Amino acid sequence: MAPDPLVRLEAVSKVFPGGIVGLDAVDLDIISGEFITLLGPSGCGKTTSLRVIAGFESPSSGKVLLDGRDITALRPFDRPVNTVFQDYALFPHMNVAENVGFGLSLRKLTSAEQAKRVGEALDMVGLGDKLRARVLELSGGQRQRVALARAIVCEPRVLLLDEPLSALDAHLREQMQIELKRLQSRLGTTFVMVTHDQTEALSISDRIVVMNKGRIEQIAPPATLYDRPATKFVASFIGTMNLLQSRFLGRDGERLRFAAGDLPLEATSDNGETPAAGDTRTIGVRPEDLLAAAEAADGTAPARVSGVVFHGRTLRLHAQIGQGTSVVIDAPRQAEGFQFNVGDVAHISLRRGANCPMLSA
Known part of the structure; x- marks a missing residue:
């Protein structure tokens, strides 16, 4: 009470x-x-x-x-x-x-x-x-x-x-x-x-x-x-968040599966809503919940780097996926020996266990 x-x-x-x-x-x-x-x-x-x-x-x-x-x-x-x-x-x-x-x-x-x-x-x-x-x-x-x-x-x-x-x-x-x-x-x-x-x-x-x-x-x-x-x-308003228009693919237990272009996403819904197959929703993804790698793999999507901002131990990458959708990724500096530069292609994926909310208007 x-x-x-x-x-x-x-x-x-x-x-x-x-x-x-x-x-x-x-x-x-x-x-x-x-x-x-x-x-x-x-x-x-x-x-x-x-x-x-x-x-x-x-x-x-x-x-x-x-x-x-x-x-x-x-x-x-x-x-x-x-x-x-x-x-x-x-x-x-x-x-x-x-x-x-x-x-x-x-x-x-x-x-x-x-x-x-x-x-x-x-x-x-x-x-x-x-x-x-x-x-x-x-x-x-x-x-x-x-x-x-x-x-x-x-x-x-x-x-x-x-x-x-x-x-x-x-x-x-x-x-x-x-x-x-x-x-x-x-x-x-x-x-x-x-x-x-x-x-x-x-x-x-x-x-x-x-x-x-x-x-x-x-x-x-x-x-x-x-x-x-x-x-x-x-x-x-709170921190930096990617607001990605995403297509609903289906439910896997408590997790809702979406795709923002070629990028697979999982989201949660505080109100218990389950969209209809094919419906679009806005999914919020924090920059630290996106991983960037030099090589393509299952579950990754290519992103063309358009800007790199030094943030100490991380680099903030500004990139585009799909048909020009902008995303921001926080990548550890020189992770696995790979340094991202403007013009590079980073292969991005969602961090396992990331909490990505399905947002209302």
Whole structure:
């Protein structure tokens, strides 16, 4: 039995002036203590969802519930929710301790209690020695930690993070991803993050909500999204995936046999559908699930290499099969002594046991 949600959006829609639809009847349950990420391209509705939860936007219709209580009409500062903004929103004229303690200054706490909680919050983010530092003296990563400390010091039920790492360089961003997950695990607070960076979402989320055009396409843990995307949009947005129009040949136990041109494929169907013989479906195949060899063999199809991209221990081959169908293959560098170059013919096959989903529209 699924636990009761901490936050629930019930048929939430948001229509902006001019008839622009930001959210279209979104239903979403967020479980207490989880790290959930809203992921999707610009304009998909992820930031609007976050702002509706925070109270910065009022839905055109639908409800926002917290612990079963309708908070749709509550003002932002009346909700047990804090937000970490993309630009940190720190006060430059205040030092670190004053920034972190600003929210506490509005509460009925003694100065000693405020100082204690500020110190604990800064210790949690590794900035216990920066109490008196000026904001402008800090690095980008340190400013982000101050913003996090300011958000957690008030002990919110839900912490909302709006593209919190987008201003950081790649190396620091990866470090902060680890820190975010560590902090969330330590606090047990519900984190709701918005990002357009799929790698970031896959790295630290318990569940990911993939959004597109104001709707939810799929909600699932990272591994499920990667291995079993439910729609073509999710398959194309999460990682790299070949979307191959394939002809159904028949069923072999739980496996469905297809052919994309001359390339034999096996697929799975989460909804139990079995197509009619000869029907076509879109099969998703990850580049790492395609093997490339120098010589033809049973179960292989020829692919003309049109591009080679160096990816460290692998080469990403861009190739064409059949009547010009494009495929991407990740091949180990110099596997079996064979180095692929533009113009070569690679004989490709599906890796045994590969999980290739049959995708819906």
